[in-house]
Amino acid sequence: MPRCEFCSRSFGSQEALDQHTQNSPAHAPSYDCELCNRSFGSQEALDQHTQNSPAHAPSYDCELCNRSFGSQEALDQHTQNSPAHAPSYDCELCNRSFGSQEALNQHTQNSPAHAPSYDCELCNRSFSTQEALDQHTQNSPAHAPSYDCDLCNRSFSTQEALDQHTQDSPAHFQLPETPLNTFFQSFSDFTFDPDIPPNESYLALQRFYGWHRGDEESNQAWNNFQRALIEEFKLWFGAEDDLGSWHSLCRALRIEPLPRTCLDCEKAVRGLYVNIVDLIAWARNGGGEDQVRLFHSLEELREYTKRTRKIFRNNLDETGNSNVVLRHLLRFIFQGN
Structure with missing residues (x-):
């Protein structure tokens, strides 16, 4: 038996069911308005409702002020005329706003706050023109x-x-790197004057460090000083087979005319008495017109050496130094020196 699915009624034939479906108000098609939840019997009725109902009129909203308008023209008119929607031209430096770009430009040009600044990085002063900054830089003593x-x-x-x-x-x-200069400069706290004689420099060094005779540090310094004197002599007066070095020595000792051979030079200086520290000082000072003092006897040389403390230790045999020049000039000033 045919049955209506919508209202659960049964009919004796299909024709009766179809007639029921067509004629029953419960089965009439419904056209619903989604905006206001109302239903209509036809599409035409729904369309008429949508067009005429104020609730379904299109809305044109202003996003800036949350107002709604019935047409696009009304919204456009509102946007143009409302002061709230007028374009704003803002000055970023002073947070002021202007109604036009021209007004903003005029403000930027005329306002002292926006005048270009030319800054001097050295003294933190500002100037209104590049020329003023340049003039300041040239004339200020601080920028010399x-x-x-x-x-x-x-x-x-x-x-x-x-x-x-x-x-x-x-x-x-x-200072040139001579043995004596190197010796004295090895004492970094000591002020070394290369223009004074080596013996005076050593006495000053001794006083500076407070050395006493017999101290280990004093003995070591004295031995190093004596080695430096030997090397300094060899530096200025060279090897025994160098005629030029022999002639330098002969000039210092006022030997004229200069001997022609090294052997003749050796013979010429053999009997002379001279203080070797004086010889070294003469050479260090450039070997000028001031000549080295000569002594008439060993006793006179001894007295001078002890009094001035210009001591050059005579220990070539102990050190193995075979320099012939030194051997002919050295004298025994102290017993066992």
Whole structure:
């Protein structure tokens, strides 16, 4: 028996069921309005409702002020005329707003707060033009070029002044690497003056460190000083077979005319009495017109050597040094020296 699925009624034939479905109000098609939950019997009725109902009128919303309008024209008119929607031209430097780009440009040009600033990085001053900054840089003493001496932390206004300082200052004088200079400069705390005789430099060194005779440190320094004297003599007066070195020695000892051979030089100096420390000092000072003092006898040389403390130790045999020049000049000043 045919049955209606919607209302669970049964009919004696299919025709009766179809007639029921067509004619029963419960089975009439429904056209629903989703916006307001109302139903209509036809599509035409639903369309008429949608067009005429104020609830379904299109809405044109202003996102800036949350107002709604019935047409696009009304929304556009609102956007153009409302002060809240007028374009704003903001000055980022002073947080002011202007109604047009022209007004913002005029503000930027005329406002002192926006005038270009030309800053001097050295003294933190600002100037209104590049020319003013350049003039300041040229004329200000604070910006004068400085020529610095790295060794003594002094500054000079010109390169010439710095060069002159470097040449003339004793602090920048580079000592030649001679044995005596090396010896004295090995004491970093001691101020060494190469222009004074070696014996005076050693006495100053002894006083500076407070050495006493017999101290281990004093003995070691004295031995090193004596070795430096030997090497210094060899530096200035060379080897025994060097005629030029022999002639340097002969000039210091006022031997004229200069002998022609090394052997003749050896014979000429053999009987002379001279203090070897004086010879070294004469050579270190450039071997000028001041000549080395000669003594008439060994006793006179001994008295001078002891009084001035210009001691050159006579121990060539112990050291194995066979320098013939030294052998002919050395004298025994102290017993066992």
